[in-house]
Amino acid sequence: MSKAPRHATTLEFALLGLLDQQPQSGYDLRRIFATTPFTHYSDSPGAVYPALRRLESRGWVAPLARAPMSARRRRALRLTAVGSRGFRAWLMQPPTRDAVVHDMERLYLRFAFMSQAVPPAVPRRYLAALRELLEAHLEGLERYYAQAKRAMPPTGRLVFEHGMEEIRQTVAWCARSGQALAGSRSGRGKEGGVS
Amino acid sequence: MSKAPRHATTLEFALLGLLDQQPQSGYDLRRIFATTPFTHYSDSPGAVYPALRRLESRGWVAPLARAPMSARRRRALRLTAVGSRGFRAWLMQPPTRDAVVHDMERLYLRFAFMSQAVPPAVPRRYLAALRELLEAHLEGLERYYAQAKRAMPPTGRLVFEHGMEEIRQTVAWCARSGQALAGSRSGRGKEGGVS
DNA sequence: TCTATCATGTAAAGGGTTACATGATTCT
DNA sequence: AGAATCATGTAACCCTTTACATGATAGA
Known part of the structure; x- marks a missing residue:
């Protein structure tokens, strides 16, 4: 029933890799792209938040805490088991x-x-x-x-x-x-x- | 009256550079991207032809021959004087x-x-x-x-x-x-x- | 004539950029 | 309380990708 996963973008995998290291919020991730030499990805909210939403709706990431769900409050994300598997599968792909x-x-x-x-x-x-x-x-x-x-x-x-x-x-x-x-x-x- | 030039894309400048070397058709340009190691640009018609159209409507390139204008026939393009100036202005920009x-x-x-x-x-x-x-x-x-x-x-x-x-x-x-x-x-x- | 290739184009879908909006928190 | 910052989100616009359509040309 789930939508075809399509192909994940490079940005999505960068986000996955960082979330795999440590659960973080979208804002944290944006800060990483904005303030470190981490391979130049966009820190623009219009790229990061939609990407996180895609990952979430695919079931690869989920909110860390028990849904405080207050509007506009910090929302840390973590990898789910499915996401972890998907990420590892990506890592295992040989170069082409x-x-x-x-x-x-x-x-x-x-x-x-x-x-x-x-x-x-x-x-x-x-x-x-x-x-x-x-x-x-x-x-x-x-x-x-x-x-x-x-x-x-x-x-x-x-x-x-x-x-x-x-x-x-x-x-x-x-x-x-x-x-x-x-x-x-x-x-x-x-x-x-x-x- | 002309629309704001916006910013030219990298693909547009690649096309300009090739047209500056020699007038060519869109198909020729696509072949270059498809069959030579020329810095990987897209040979897809959906990228190349619209880009050429943009350049044309900006007055930077123009059809070479006296408009045979038959539908779907080869259409070689050349740089105009304006296009040549714009291209050179781009070349003169210092790196940032x-x-x-x-x-x-x-x-x-x-x-x-x-x-x-x-x-x-x-x-x-x-x-x-x-x-x-x-x-x-x-x-x-x-x-x-x-x-x-x-x-x-x-x-x-x-x-x-x-x-x-x-x-x-x-x-x-x-x-x-x-x-x-x-x-x-x-x-x-x-x-x-x-x- | 039939077919493969040449040659240009369009339509749908998707992601990124830019700019803006808005709610929460913290510090003075 | 007011201001700056934290934090998430949305809307318009644009380019690229993918897939398809279509007309012309050359060779079997």
Whole structure:
């Protein structure tokens, strides 16, 4: 009977991740977006409150306290069991080629929240997969550039080269971070399969 | 009498930049977005054609040929004098702190088109300004991180550190590219003031 | 002629931006 | 009590996404 969930927006997942860390009010969440470098999401009430309402009507978040329900008073929200499951399911999604090309921001967001509620092998696998996708993408870019370079204006070339270098750096970061995660957490063994 | 120009979208400027290189049809432009790594803009007709219409009704672009005007036939567009002026005015805008924080993509787009229609000193100044803004931003991030680090999950830290490293790399790119531009173009002298 | 592709467009739905409204709390 | 701030919400507007419609052209 429930409406089709549609696709959750990136903002909704950012809100979920923060609510997963700690129950908070919409205002608190807006303050985070407004006053910290937390990946630039909108602190505008017209974005945040409707997003929270969508999550609430989907049953993913619920008011924390026993409904004081006074008009216009602080209303802290928490993740429900369903919301927690949905959020974890999102975290478990492997990166896709399309996301690498069009939405790295979202991949970073997901990875940043990943150690919150997921077995430690997942982020490592995620980085390994991301690295492969990035390398494949980079190869495509290099091939394109070799052939398109001549038609590009000087500043266009500089931007393109910078883009490729950023990807190379991200590839290196994937490798480095994978090792860092392996070193800190499960020193050895015990990499339980996650069903 | 004309409607307030509102603010042009990033997509509109991407289209302007491509039309400035060469008159083309909407279909051609969509193919570029669909088949090249050109900074991921939408190739969807529902985005491209309305955007072209807006530019046309603003008088920035116009049909190339003497109105064949047959229904559903290819319709190449070119920049008008007004459009060319508007586009150049956009290119001349210096980067802002806000854009550095929220919209690097747009700053890269602008720089990529910059050598098309603007005196060569402009991109160099642009890079110098961008570098200063990035360094200031980076300092803010470092200060924040020193204090917020302890509350962040491991993967969150990794993402944050990667973000800062990307900025450092971009700062280095600004310096390198500024020199490259100075070296290639005006080997010496002749850096004419711009109006 | 039939079909695939070229080429432009429109309609519905949805989310974000901006601006405004309004109730509660706290401090002076 | 008055003012500033906390806190939530709404309304108009605009752009993008998705899906569909439709006309022209080229090749089998």
